[in-house]
Amino acid sequence: MSHAIGPLRVGPAVTAGLAVLVVTACSAPAPPRSVAVTSPSPAASTGAPALPAPTGALPVGTTALYLKDASRPDPWVPEAKARELMVTLWYPARTGAGRRAPYMTAKESELTLRGKRVTGAPYDMLSRTRTNASSDVEPAGRKGGLPLVVLSPGFTMPVSTLTSLAEDLASHGYVVAGIDHAHESYATTFPDGRIATCVACDSDTDPGFGTRVVQGRAADVSFALDRLTGSRPAWDGSGLIDRSRIAMAGQSIGGAGSVAAMLRDTRVRAGIDLDGTTYARIPKSGLSRPFLFVGSPEHVPGGRDNSWDRDWKLLTGWKRWLTVEGANHQSFTDVPVLAGSLGVPAPGGLSAARSAEITRAYVRAFLDLHLRDGSRRPWPRHPEVKVCTPGSGTCA
Template sequence: MSTTILRGALAAGAAMLALSVPAVAAGATAPAAMPSTGRRASSTTTDAANPAAVFALPRPTGPHPVGTTVLHLVDDSRPDPWVPEEKARELMVSLWYPAKAPSGRRAPYMTMKEAALVLKGLEARAVPANAVRLSRTRTNASLDAAPLGRERGLPLVVLSPGFTVPRSSLTALAEDLASKGYVVAGIDHTYESFGTSLPGGRTATCVACKSVDLPGLVKVTRTRVADVSFVLDRLTGPNPAWKGGGLIDTSRIGMAGHSIGGNSATWTMLGDRRFRAGINMDGTFFIPLPEKGLSRPFLMLGAGKIHQPGGGDTSWGRDWKRMTGWKRWITFDGMEHRSFCDYPLFAQQLGLKLDSSLSGPRTVEVLRAYVGAFFDLHLRKQSRPLLDRASRRYPEVRFWR
């Protein structure tokens, strides 16, 4: 990597990886969507008058109810890269999937401990009270609902979150994909998040946060590549960790990641041929693609200022030239780095400042549309003209290549 590219990538990466650094503006929350489970519903529009009002994720846009379950997976073939005295790598994985019917038990968004650690790391206000609200965010998924689908009938999308934030930060996107008939696996990369709740009341904190120089970010990338391939092994192997594993079509697997999770998608695809298509959501490419390039479909979705051609992140232009298959370079005006996860939905109420002119619900709508269209095209072979040209429905979207 040249000195100029390295300096630009690190500068951009530092700004993007440091999710704990505030910026300006705010989003709003969206209405709840599941059938009532008997729990009191609070409107997020009354937050100013009722500080205890719960948050809610937007309604999924697909036709199916959504189920979810949590897996604790242990890779005993390698020690933990961040805490080597732990002789195995533990991972928490959430699965979202189309369900036959709601189970009546609404899935939790995250644990109270995770919420408190994330809010502290993001420098939110009133952490104890807001941790309660964030952890109780109303999701649209039913816990452990029976999955819907036929043998080898469902495509799989793996989601890798941004550095320092947990897998729950991509729940709104995951629920939407699941409602459209995808199995979605969200991975917590242990010791890379402000907080990950593990079995037995244990909590892993962000050991990797001490390693935000280039060697550390390269290590994060390589660790995630190993994590993702291991999770895929456990979901699709002869004895799948999930009872619905037989529903996954192993010929239709994709990956999307936010920030360094998106950076990791290219190298996961290079190292694991099972992944047919990938998306980078606003992440710097810390390890340059090899000269031979990446020949499978790839979508680059970025915030307008930093990720348009000539913007602050020079790694996009460099790696774009080495992508030899189907590809698109798309940016969103009015969005910033944290717009690519759930947090703009709650930013204003939590005191998180965002340099974004789009509301939280709008950012979720736009992201769902383009991510869903990409996987429909490349995992289901369904025509999606949305990916070919600008759309009047989404005037904030710009096509660069």
């Protein structure tokens, strides 16, 4: 593991990653809609990061939902008798006019940078990150016409580190639900001002920790789907969602959570793992729904991490395994965009723009293929992206 990439896959590697000064988890969850945004002074804005513009034609809106699952206690704080979640939605909007959505609050930025021991930037720097979505604007679309994609971030990382991907998908007509799994990142802010800190960080060397995380995330996903597509939806725009077209994507253990969620919940009809070691065990009968692996060069067939080799044999539907030359574990997140403003090394050999372009292109191609009629559209062809053939041990 490179010391430039931070907490990666849950397991022995995480212990080392958490002790390192890392850029990889340097962001925080999108704040609830009650959080006020103030414009920083020009001097404070100097060097602040800006996310790349979405590639779709539709304006993007965003809002945050507070969800409370009273049917189960919090897996990390057992005395909390209900599981609380913040879910950030990105969606096609009727207008792009409105208050620009914040990336996070100043307090969330501070807690995250302190947690990651990043000292080369002001503690509020991540709250200055410029997004491309408008807060709480009216969604656009016809009833039941929009596919839904659930996003889950890596361990210790908030879902805001996947904002660039989420905004891009929304600009192409997807509803995106990014879940902040409370107590698994440094700061998740609830509407009443409470901040859930990373209680799980104290347990990451426990036996079976990875399995415990993905099982909890799968339960979070199912509950979020209940609240977004059930008879009493938590979002006013839920009627726009096509309940038959739901997929999930995640980075690191969020990608492992995609496998776990698909095994738990048949509503998730396709899944993507962005460079995450998997933990949920697929039964011998197999998993027949479509799945995409996208990874750094560490994730080659027969490599150090054998979890993809194990799962590949049990994926019986459409499947593809891609590696990206020059990528590292965090190249599939917003981290490359954030690195320069934080005064830390950029991850991998790809530029921030190229990392975002590749991640967006292949994720959307997969989703278009399996949630829309995308079979006639050409698959992206970037020279850095190699298609792997397990068994032969080659990626070309």
